[in-house]
Amino acid sequence: MPTNPWRGIGLDVYESHMSDPDVGQLAALLGITAAQLRDHPSRRVGIRGIAAGNGLDALDETEVDSVSGYDINADYLEACRSRYEARFGDRMHLIECSIDRSLAITPTDLLIANLLIEYIGIDEFAAFVAANTTAIGVPSCVTQRNGEVGVVSKTKYSSAFVGLESIASEVDPDALAAALSAVGWFEVSRSEHPLPNGKVLTRQDFAATS
Numbered sequence: 742m743p744t745n746p747w748r749g750i751g752l753d754v755y756e757s758h759m760s761d762p763d764v765g766q767l768a769a770l771l772g773i774t775a776a777q778l779r780d781h782p783s784r785r786v787g788i789r790g791i792a793a794g795n796g797l798d799a800l801d802e803t804e805v806d807s808v809s810g811y812d813i814n815a816d817y818l819e820a821c822r823s824r825y826e827a828r829f830g831d832r833m834h835l836i837e838c839s840i841d842r843s844l845a846i847t848p849t850d851l852l853i854a855n856l857l858i859e860y861i862g863i864d865e866f867a868a869f870v871a872a873n874t875t876a877i878g879v880p881s882c883v884t885q886r887n888g889e890v891g892v893v894s895k896t897k898y899s900s901a902f903v904g905l906e907s908i909a910s911e912v913d914p915d916a917l918a919a920a921l922s923a924v925g926w927f928e929v930s931r932s933e934h935p936l937p938n939g940k941v942l943t944r945q946d947f948a949a950t951s
């Protein structure tokens with residue numbers, strides 16, 4: 742199986758690209774993650790596709806028992822560890838893995854998955870949620886609509902992201918809601934967050950049907 746292209750994108754390049762003024766995604770995701778944490782105060786927080794921990798600054802270390810971060814890129818996780826270990830200590834658990842239906846997670850009150858579903862697909866994400874239903878409190882997800890921009894925003898770093906075009910697919914929020922509904926989770930809220938270059942981030946929160 743070919744290596745996942747995310748493993749070949751350096752953190753400096755990734756963060757420079759995402760914080761380019763025309764892209765503005767790092768800051769937008771930081772703000773949305775802060776809102777997710779505020780809206781769902783949780784002692785056990787899980788973040789899928791955590792990268793280097795964007796958003797953890799918004800988490801009060803005195804208010805959590807565990808922070809679990811999952812990502813396919815080991816270098817991102819190492820950076821996350823060095824940035825946040827002093828704050829979270831042994832309550833932070835960073836796991837290098839490919840997120841799919843075979844992944845069994847530790848119980849999590851709030852499960853954040855921001856800009857991850859594009860890369861694993863709606864069906865795989867729904868199967869992952871279904872397989873871990875008893876371990877999840879609230880799933881809160883962010884996906885992006887690309888408009889005319891395309892999957893990879895234009896910056897001087899864009900060439901490093903070309904490999905993602907082979908694995909990325911745009912997520913229709915209605916299709917995501919339908920897929921999660923089919924496995925027992927209904928959408929309780931949706932909000933849209935436009936970006937400088939015309940892309941739009943959509944946040945959707947879910948609750949179990951029973």
Ligand SMILES: C[S@@+](CC[C@H](N)C(=O)[O-])C[C@H]1O[C@@H](n2cnc3c(N)ncnc32)[C@H](O)[C@@H]1O
Nearest residue numbers: 747770790792795812813814839840855856860
């Ligand atoms: C666009 S970044 C999102 C970063 C972060 N959620 C944020 O809010 O800034 C996507 C992240 O998902 C990770 N990722 C992509 N596909 C993955 C997979 N199949 N399994 C685990 N992590 C994956 C990438 O390595 C990257 O860190």
